Amino acid sequence: MHVLEPEAAHLVDQSVPTYNKTNNASPLRKLKCWVLGLGINSENLLIILTITGVLLGVALGCTLRKMSLSDEAIILVKFPGEMLMRMLKMLIIPIIVTSVITGLSNLDLKKSGRMGAHAIAYYVATTTLAVILGVVLVSIIQPGNQKRFSLNKAAEQRVISTLDTFLDLIRNLFPENIVAACLQVAQTxxxxxxxxxxxxxxxxxxxxxxxxxxxxxxxxxxxxxxxxKLEQIPNANVLGIIIFSVFFGVTLSNLKEEGKIVTEFFSVMNSIFMRMITIILWYSPIGICSLLAGNLLTLGGVQDLIESLGMYMLTVIAGLMIHLLITLPIIYVAITRKNPFRVYYATSQAFLTALGTASSAGTLPLSIQCLEENLGIDKRVTKFVLPLGATMNMDGTALLEGVAAITIAQMYQYSLSAGQIVTISVTATFASIGAAAIPSAGLVTLVLVLSAIGLPSEAVGLLWSIDWLLDRIRTSVNVMGDCIGAVIVQHLNKELLAED
Structure with a gap:
């Protein structure tokens, strides 16, 4: 029998926690050890808590509906959800500004100008097509149509011509005061x-x-x-803020060493805001439970609500699958004249990882590895295009925001003009560019899209109840869009890469 030396035995004795040490641990530490012992990481735990919040919210709402609560009681039920929405609104603009500026300021436009131009053109084109596809599908299917389900209180509607809406859109792209743009938006x-x-x-x-x-x-x-009469309405001018951030980031990238301190400042600020939004997401199960319960207390019928949410989910999934299996392959074949499903097969591991993590940023190292090892994509392309795409190219997010905004408008019996639909499309496109590459970021920026047409943001809580599933699918579409884009950029710049 092998006998431990005294020193080794002493080390083993120290490494094994005694019963008394475990018994004296804090409840939080015990919970953490138990969760880790089950093999549940923080991301999966948040999903479990979110689903639990959804189930509790539905159960609580259905139970309280039978009690005929007073208006004051309903306000108290909704209050935790209201706090969630207020915290999200607090961080939306800081996250978008720092994310856009950080992503663009790190680009060397002179060194990779042609490659960057091809990548950005691809991102803008695919995101625009995704939004258009989503708008068409939601207009045909109408998941929030009032024949199925509608919120009891219709949204206050501003009737105005399409021309005025379009001109307001252009005006707000170029705010005359960037500080006031955080508080006001121009409306006719x-x-x-x-x-x-x-x-x-x-x-x-x-x-x-x-x-x-x-x-x-x-x-x-x-x-x-x-x-x-042109008036300033109390609301954030999202488009103007994003355009200013893009202009600021591109200009900052041209300063190189001179602007390095400012670039690092925005990079650190972006990390701070990302961590803050992650902390808030841990509160989201409580807020979602409150929002669901509160909305169920003011709705017409729970069965109609479930039907509408189901139709909304099918609309989003149908749009994502059409974009993934039809739109992106057509673009790829039109440019490269090659089989697009070869790229899908080579990057299938990254696709499945994105499906599990719901994070474009978390899947980035694996996406780079798949393209370099399985398809032989140049490292200069993968190291440039994929990080840029993880920040700016959010096709699935843009599609979801367009579908969600119009669905909520249908729920509130809010008739949208052609100009307002254009506003939704443009705002969804730009908001997706500033969406942080973290789980459920699409619903965070959806609040901005709703504010662009004057819709209340409380209905986001209803959509959040099923976003844990949709978030994974749209993130996978985002990642595959980045991979397709990297291969296209390699094809368009193969002569330039060969010369270097």
């Missing part, structure tokens, strides 16, 4: 003036339906004039 308002025999009176805000109804009672001596 209609005012009416009634005139009789050249005199005007009773000026007030109206909408198109009011104009029509009032005009029926006017005799020939009364004249109705409609005037347009």
């Amino acid at each position: 308002q209609l005012t009416r003036s009634e005139e009789m025999m050249g005199n005007s009176s009773n000026i007030s805000s109206i909408n198109n339906s009011t104009i029509m109804n009032k005009s029926l009672d006017y005799n020939q001596s009364k004249i109705l004039k409609v005037e347009r």
Whole structure:
């Protein structure tokens, strides 16, 4: 029998915790040891807690519906969810600004100008196509149609022409004051003036339906004039902030060593905000439970809600699969004249990892390895295109935000004009660029898309109940879009890479 030396036995005795040490550990430490003993990492634990919050929210909402609670009680039920939405709104703009500036300021545009131009053109094209696809599908399927389900309280609607909406969109791309852009957004308002025999009176805000109804009672001596006035509405100008951040980041990248300190500052700030949003996500199961329970107390029918959420989920999944299996392969074949599914097979491990982790950033090392080892992609391409894509190329996120925004508008019985649909599409495209590469970041930036058309953000809690599944699918689509883009950039720059 092998006998331990005294010194070795002493080391073994120290390394094995005694019963008393374990018994005296804090409850938090015991829970952590138990979770790790089950092989559950922090990401999977958050998913389990989120699903638990969803189930508890549904059970609590269905139970409280039978009690006919007062308005004050319903407000208290919704309060933890309201705190979640307020915390998310607090960090949305800082995360988008620092993420966009950090991603662009680290680019060497002169050294990799052609490669960067091809990559960015690909990202913009695929993201735009994804948003358009999502808008078309949600307009056809209408998962939030009021025939199936609608929130009891309709959203306050601002009726205005498509031209005014489009002009407001262009104006907000270039804010005259970047500080005010964090608080205000420019919107055209209609005012009416009634005139009789050249005199005007009773000026007030109206909408198109009011104009029509009032005009029926006017005799020939009364004249109705409609005037347009540009006003600053309390809301964040998301598009203007993102455009400014892009301009700032590109300019900063041209300063090289001179701007290194500023680049490092925004990089550190981005890391801080990412960690803060991660901490808030640990509170999200409580907030989701509260939002679901509160919304169930004010809805018409739970069965109709489940049907609408199911239709919404099918719409998003259908859009993601069409984008993954049809749109991206068509683009790849049109440019390279090669089989796109060869790329899918070579990067299948990265796809499955993204499906499990729901994080583009977490899958990045494996994506680089798959492309370099299985497809022989140049390291200069993978090290440049894939990190850039993990920050800026979020096709699945953009598609989901477009579908989700229009679905919520349908739930609130909010009729969207063509101009507002364009606003949703453009805002979803830009918001996806600033979406952090972390789980559920798409729903965080969805709040910005909703604010662009004046919709309340509390309905995000309903969509969050099923986002734990959709997040994995859209992240996988994001990762495959990055991989396809890297192969396309390699094909377009093979002569330049050969010369270097």
